[in-house]
Amino acid sequence: xxxxxxxxxxxxxxxxxxxxxxxxxxxxxxxxxxxxxxxxxxxxxxxxxxxxxxxxxxxxxxxxxxxxxx
Amino acid sequence: xxxxxxxxxxxxxxxxxxxxxxxxxxxxxxxxxxxxxxxxxxxxxxxxxxxxxxxxxxxxxxxxxxxxxxxxxxxxxxxxxxxxxxxxxxxxxxxxxxxxxxxxxxxxxxxxxxxxxxxxxxxxxxxxxxxxxxxxxxxxxxxxxxxxxxxxxxxxxxxxxxxxxxxxxxxxxxxxxxxxxxxxxxxxxxxxxxxxxxxxxxxxxxxxxxxxxxxxxxxxxxxxxxxxxxxxxxxxxxxxxxxxxxxxxxxxxxxxxxxxxxxxxxxxxxxxxxxxxxxxxxxxxxxxxxxxxxxxxxxxxxxxxxxxxxxxxxxxxxxxxxxxxxxxxxxxxxxxxxxxxxxxxxxxxxxxxxxxxxxxxxxxxxxxxxxxxxxxxxxxxxxxxxxxxxxxxxxxxxxxxxxxxxxxxxxxxxxxxxxxxxxxxxxxxxxxxxxxxxxxxxxxxxxxxxxxxxxxxxxxxxxx
Numbered sequence: 001x002x003x004x005x006x007x008x009x010x011x012x013x014x015x016x017x018x019x020x021x022x023x024x025x026x027x028x029x030x031x032x033x034x035x036x037x038x039x040x041x042x043x044x045x046x047x048x049x050x051x052x053x054x055x056x057x058x059x060x061x062x063x064x065x066x067x068x069x070x
Numbered sequence: 071x072x073x074x075x076x077x078x079x080x081x082x083x084x085x086x087x088x089x090x091x092x093x094x095x096x097x098x099x100x101x102x103x104x105x106x107x108x109x110x111x112x113x114x115x116x117x118x119x120x121x122x123x124x125x126x127x128x129x130x131x132x133x134x135x136x137x138x139x140x141x142x143x144x145x146x147x148x149x150x151x152x153x154x155x156x157x158x159x160x161x162x163x164x165x166x167x168x169x170x171x172x173x174x175x176x177x178x179x180x181x182x183x184x185x186x187x188x189x190x191x192x193x194x195x196x197x198x199x200x201x202x203x204x205x206x207x208x209x210x211x212x213x214x215x216x217x218x219x220x221x222x223x224x225x226x227x228x229x230x231x232x233x234x235x236x237x238x239x240x241x242x243x244x245x246x247x248x249x250x251x252x253x254x255x256x257x258x259x260x261x262x263x264x265x266x267x268x269x270x271x272x273x274x275x276x277x278x279x280x281x282x283x284x285x286x287x288x289x290x291x292x293x294x295x296x297x298x299x300x301x302x303x304x305x306x307x308x309x310x311x312x313x314x315x316x317x318x319x320x321x322x323x324x325x326x327x328x329x330x331x332x333x334x335x336x337x338x339x340x341x342x343x344x345x346x347x348x349x350x351x352x353x354x355x356x357x358x359x360x361x362x363x364x365x366x367x368x369x370x371x372x373x374x375x376x377x378x379x380x381x382x383x384x385x386x387x388x389x390x391x392x393x394x395x396x397x398x399x400x401x402x403x404x405x406x407x408x409x410x411x412x413x414x415x416x417x418x419x420x421x422x423x424x425x426x427x428x429x430x431x432x433x434x435x436x437x438x439x440x441x442x443x444x445x446x447x448x449x450x451x452x453x454x455x456x457x458x459x460x461x462x463x464x465x466x467x468x469x470x471x472x473x474x475x476x477x478x479x480x481x482x483x484x485x486x487x488x489x490x491x492x493x494x495x496x497x498x499x500x501x502x503x504x505x506x507x508x509x510x511x512x513x514x515x516x517x518x519x520x521x522x523x524x525x526x527x528x529x530x531x532x533x534x
Contacts, residue, residue: 007190012285013224014295020276020311021219021304028307 077140081426082194088209091150092140100131101139102146106209109186110145113211118184127177128205129153153206154360154381158428159193159229160249161410161418163392164237164321166203167245170196171230173203175313178222182306187214191222193229193254194428200406201399217299220308224285227277228254231315235274238319239264242389245411252422257282273315323390341520348516349443349472350374352527355514356470358438364414365445369395369407375441376405383437385412414445415453432467440468443525447476450497451486457496457505465509471528475502479522499524 080091080098088106092099102110113119122128131150138147159167173196178188188210195207220226229248232255236244240263247255261282268274300308337345353361353375361380363372368391372384384407386392395409412418417431442464449455464471476483478497496505503512510528517524 007221007225009219009221009295010224010285011291011293011295012288013227013281014219014298015288015293016276016281016284017219017223017308018298018300020281021300021308023276024311025301025304025307028310029303 079140081424082422082428084423086190086207086209090140094138098150098152099134099138100148100150100208101141101144102148102209103141103143104145105143107145109212110209112186112213113208116184116186118181118186118211119208121184122177122180122205125180126202126204127173127180129208131208148208150206150208153197153199153204155383155408156429156434157198157383157408157410158248158418159233160246161412162198162245163389163396163409163411164234164242164245165393165396166198166201166409167193167230167234167237168316168319169203170198171226171234171316172313173205174226174230175309175316177205178220178309179306179313181211182214182302182309185214186211187218187220187305188212188222191226191229193248198408200408201396201403214302214305216302218305219295219298219300220305223308224281225254226312227257227281230254231277231312232257232260234316234319235268235278236260236263238321239268239274242321245389249418249421252427257285273311273318277312277315321393323393338520341518344520345443345474345518345525346371346374348518348525349441350377352472352514352525353378353380353439353441355527356439356529358470360437361439361441362435362437362467363407363441363443364412365442365448366395366407366409367391368398369409371441371443372407372409373405375439376407380439382407384409385414387411387413414449415455435467437468439470439472440464442471442473444474444476444482444523446473446502447480447483447486451483451494454493457502458508461506461509465530469530471510471526471530473506473526473528474518475499475524475526477522 076093076095078093080093083090087103088109089100089102092101119128123130129151131148134147134149136144136147159170162170170193174188174191174193178191181187189212190207190210192207195205195210196203197206198204228251233245233248236247236255244263247259257278261279264274264278269279349371357378358375358380361372361375361382363369363375363382363384366372366384366386367388368386369384372382372395375382384395386395386409389411392409392411395407399406399409412431418428420426420430420433421428446457446460449460450457464473477499478484478487478492478494495501506512506526506528510530512526512528514527515524
């Protein structure tokens with residue numbers, strides 16, 4: 001029994017989490033599928049385009065943008 | 071809680087059996103318990119720790135002598151990078167809160183790449199070093215088992231999603247609910263307070279409204295959830311969904327009390343620039359290591375303190391001013407300050423177990439210097455606070471005080487007195503000086519040209 005289960009994840013929360021994860025998983029799959037198709041065609045056209053998914057101006061997006069820039 | 075040999079265990083670190091944080095003298099240590107050894111070793115050896123520290127997401131630490139351990143179930147003792155000022159979610163402006171949420175999710179995503187996951191997602195695990203959010207709980211990681219659910223999901227919704235949604239959709243002041251509920255905003259309450267239109271947004275509908283109803287439905291039922299599994303792909307999708315939900319939440323500072331304060335003061339440009347010079351001169355005279363700017367608005371004078379190298383916290387009651395201060399700090403990181411929301415007439419108290427889990431603002435002081443500029447009339451006149459009480463409070467939190475007296479003739483005070491009877495016969499220069507001399511020695515006082523205000527530099531009689 002792992003010690004780390006110190007936080008009660010909550011029965012209802014676990015059940016709904018599994019359901020939501022299933023639903024958003026489908027959307028996430030479609031999103032990745034289209035992103036792959038898009039990048040395949042862009043590569044085919046020889047264009048080097050980087051799609052930035054970060055659209056907000058918070059610290060995290062800036063940090064990951066900087067990472068990308070590097 | 072002081073123990074012999076000056077060891078004190080940090081009151082907020084009792085929940086997690088993986089370890090705890092303690093002070094020996096002024097140095098902070100974290101004991102890692104044997105029960106957590108496998109996860110700790112994986113964190114360190116997998117490259118996750120290095121990756122998180124290098125990307126500036128988590129505090130670094132050094133190995134310390136195991137002899138420093140407090141109990142015999144210790145596996146390691148580490149010495150984490152110390153945070154200058156501990157702040158709490160109910161003191162953060164909207165963007166700080168949002169950045170804290172996104173940092174937590176960024177860490178979760180990074181952990182997943184290294185075969186680990188966060189086992190909790192407490193908002194209190196994020197601290198701000200000026201305007202940069204930093205994860206401080208090195209023991210929050212566990213190995214990811216294929217198929218497992220995210221144990222921190224409920225906590226993330228309560229600690230981040232619920233307060234952020236309420237601040238964004240209902241009222242910015244609802245961030246203060248975090249002070250009332252130590253383990254985050256209950257989702258049924260958030261669901262009740264959110265406007266009906268949020269039912270039309272799938273993310274809020276699922277993560278808050280339906281989540282709240284499911285919690286209620288199963289609250290008194292015994293269900294075996296061990297068989298519930300989600301694929302690692304769906305696990306990632308869940309985190310992506312939470313991230314995109316948080317990113318879509320917005321709030322812009324308009325219409326609150328002080329948003330345009332600097333534009334709306336009765337200072338001429340000349341007087342303002344002289345006030346800046348005087349304040350900077352006073353700060354340089356006392357050369358404080360730590361400064362609190364009370365009633366800082368968007369942090370103009372806080373940045374002067376920071377310019378001298380002082381670690382500065384910039385407090386204001388208005389979430390709009392703090393939001394502007396924070397955004398300004400990100401856009402222009404020169405002279406960094408930590409902007410926080412604080413109502414001085416009801417400052418953050420000690421909350422949680424034994425009133426000790428989260429420290430009051432007074433317990434997080436004292437500091438070397440306090441700036442109280444254009445503040446005294448709000449306390450004395452708007453809030454009927456006797457000058458002696460203001461002086462006593464300020465003397466308890468600082469050694470040096472840089473304070474501006476705003477007399478009754480000033481148009482800002484006239485404005486406050488316009489709608490009420492003047493019951494403040496002592497609110498005069500002699501009355502102010504007499505009250506403050508009980509607690510401070512007045513070292514300098516300079517009248518600010520082109521205004522009827524005076525700036526004082528005082529030193530506390532009982533050194534902080």
